[in-house]
Amino acid sequence: MAHKILQVSHDQLDNGLKIHLVPRSDYHQMMAMVTVDYGARDQIFEDKGVLTHEPAGLAHFLEHRLFAQPAYDAFTKISSFGDNVNAFTSQTRTSYFLTSRGYQYDSFEELLSFTQTPYFPEKELKKEIGIIGQEIEMYQDDPASRLYRAILNRLFPQDPLGTDIAGTLDSIKQIDARALMTAYTHNYVPNKMEIVVAGAFDPIQIRTLIAQSELGQARPQITGHYHLPVLSAVDTLPVEIELETVRNKVAIGQRFYEGQMLPVGKAALNDAIAWSLVMDLVFGEFSPVYMNWYDSGLIDDSFSVEFDWERAFAFVTIIAETSEPEELISLVSDELQVLSDRFEDLKKWYDLAKKDMLGRMVAKLNSLEEIVTRYEGNTFGGTLLDDEIEILQNLSVMTVHEMIRRVAVSPIASIIARPN
Numbered sequence: 104m105a106h107k108i109l110q111v112s113h114d115q116l117d118n119g120l121k122i123h124l125v126p127r128s129d130y131h132q133m134m135a136m137v138t139v140d141y142g143a144r145d146q147i148f149e150d151k152g153v154l155t156h157e158p159a160g161l162a163h164f165l166e167h168r169l170f171a172q173p174a175y176d177a178f179t180k181i182s183s184f185g186d187n188v189n190a191f192t193s194q195t196r197t198s199y200f201l202t203s204r205g206y207q208y209d210s211f212e213e214l215l216s217f218t219q220t221p222y223f224p225e226k227e228l229k230k231e232i233g234i235i236g237q238e239i240e241m242y243q244d245d246p247a248s249r250l251y252r253a254i255l256n257r258l259f260p261q262d263p264l265g266t267d268i269a270g271t272l273d274s275i276k277q278i279d280a281r282a283l284m285t286a287y288t289h290n291y292v293p294n295k296m297e298i299v300v301a302g303a304f305d306p307i308q309i310r311t312l313i314a315q316s317e318l319g320q321a322r323p324q325i326t327g328h329y330h331l332p333v334l335s336a337v338d339t340l341p342v343e344i345e346l347e348t349v350r351n352k353v354a355i356g357q358r359f360y361e362g363q364m365l366p367v368g369k370a371a372l373n374d375a376i377a378w379s380l381v382m383d384l385v386f387g388e389f390s391p392v393y394m395n396w397y398d399s400g401l402i403d404d405s406f407s408v409e410f411d412w413e414r415a416f417a418f419v420t421i422i423a424e425t426s427e428p429e430e431l432i433s434l435v436s437d438e439l440q441v442l443s444d445r446f447e448d449l450k451k452w453y454d455l456a457k458k459d460m461l462g463r464m465v466a467k468l469n470s471l472e473e474i475v476t477r478y479e480g481n482t483f484g485g486t487l488l489d490d491e492i493e494i495l496q497n498l499s500v501m502t503v504h505e506m507i508r509r510v511a512v513s514p515i516a517s518i519i520a521r522p523n
Contacts, residue, residue, distance in 0.1 A: 108468065108489035112306065119294025119323045122313055123487065125301035125474055133302035134471040135211050136200035137218050137318075140297075140480055141290035141329075142413075143268040144194040148289060150327035158277040159263060160235070160270015161286050163192040167231060168223055168283060169199070177217035186210040192268055195414040197290075200476060205303025208312060215316040221287045223280040232275050239269050246346040247422075250520050253344060254354035254420055257516035260335040264416065292324035299487075301474045331415050334358075337513045345523035350424045352520040355435050358513035359417040368484030373494050374510075375412040375483070377503045380460055380495075382408045382419060385438060385445050389452040392438065392445070401431055414482045428519040436515045443507045453500045464492050 114122040143162050148155045170177045170190075181188040186203040188210065199218055203210040242248040248267075256265035269275070296318065300309055313319045337358060346352065359378065366374050386393055386408045396402045406423040419439075425431045438445055467473035467488055474488050483490075 108492060109474070109487065111487060111489070113485060114310065116293065116314060116319055118319070118321060119292075120313070120318060120321075121297040121485065122310065123297065123299045123478070123485070124304075124306050124309060125299075125487065126304060126306055127302050127471070130302045130471065131205050132202055132471060133205050133207075133211070133300065133304045134200065134202050134475045135214060135298065135300045136198050136475045136478065137214055138196055138198040138297050138299065138478065138480060139290055140195070140295045140414075141197055141286070142193050142195040143266075143270075144263045144332070145290075145329040146263050147330040147332075148327060149330060150289075154330075155285070157286060158270065158282065159266045159274040160268070161278055161282060162197055163269045164231065164235060164275060164278050165283055165286055166190050166192045166197050166199075167235065168228075169218060169221065171222055171227060172217055172220055173222050177213055181210045181213055184210050184213075188214065193413065194264060194268065194416075195482065196480065198476065200472075202471070206305065208304075208308065211300075211309070212312060212316070215313065215318055218291065219317040219321070221284060221291075223283045225280050228278070228280060228283075232278070235269055235275050236272055239267060239272055239275070242267055242269070244347075246348045246352070246520070249344075249346060250352055250354050250422065250518065251420065253342075253518050253520075254356045254422075254516060257338045257342070257518060258356040258358055258418055258513075259332075259416075260338050262332045262334065264332075289324065289327055293318060293321050294323040294325075297478075297480055297485075299475045299478045301471045337516050339514045339516055341517070341519075343519045343521060346520045348424075348520065348522050350522070351426065351428045352422065352424050353428045353432050353435075354518045354520070355421040355432060355439075356516045357419050357439055359419070359510055361511045361513040363511055365415060365417060368481070369486060369490070369494075370484075371412065372483035372486050372491065373498070374506060375410070375417070376491060376495055377498055377506055378410045378412075378417070378419070380456060380498070381442065381446060381503060381507065382410050383460060384449050384452060384456045385442065386421065386435075387456070389449055389456055390445070392434075396431070396434065401425055401427060401434075412482075413479070428521075432517045432519070436517070439512075439515060443504070446504055446507055450500050450504070453503075457495065457498065461492065461495055464488065464495060468492075 112124045146157045188201040190199045
């Protein structure tokens, strides 16, 4: 399948493994990612009527441990080739990615190998619990991380989204070799995995390496599925916390598509881009209201707006430092409650805001990492960065305004963080 901007091919092996190749012969590097449709929020697994409750942090723990092979460390081996490998776990995905020399495939073959070679000796797990425990404590000591986690707890009470992706100090102590192997068996299967490669490589050779690998030859998993958490009402009660910070901070959040089915596939990407554009317009330099906040000193450059969309959830968070936290929360909440009217007021600036976002997207085309790691699998229908650009180019002000009107939103959650 040829795209207008990038030359992309999409293939699927008989076992369900999806392969997305973006050759860039003018580059000197290759970037590859193996990604799994399994993340921190996936904790309740059902197979033949039997429910298994996984401890928080299991997906992240599994990501850490896969690098350890029976006779060597995959990270060290790939580094010895002069290449770089890393991994990350999100709420809905686990991804392993590497940057290597162009047209050199030894690291890529190792990536395919170690992600299909689970090795979980119990004596090593105790050491890993200590390492991840230190990571959790580091996040707990970070004011920005604590504030973000706190607002998610208000937006999603009793939901894994409110827990750190790495889990808790108590939950990781429940993780053993059996739990890791069970999670691996359920999720690291070809019909739940995808491969994205961009840069300098031979597409035929890459396809052959994948098809002949253990992953390419593996059988699909056709039983069992994860349950989505049941959403509880947003916790709107005023709350204050203390942080190691110099100034007051606020965090404000709101869920989108409340009580509605979220769009899926390319329609989901369309709406995600549209909402990000709305937030740029309403909470950015195009808005006189925003500029009044800025010019009066109510906010500064720490003011940030993030619209997040992953499998089965969409929400906005607004975080800022301010000398008047109650006032800022009230004003931001007012803007969110009249979003449709405010968009109407600002639509004369729509094309400029759209061009600004388009410029940032086009600049990302120069980065193999952006092309590869932005991939979200089935959530956005297997789309890549050039699909985002095409959608944005075709996004009309009327379409965006209609979306704002039809989408239900939750009550607003907020937190004030004061210096301790």
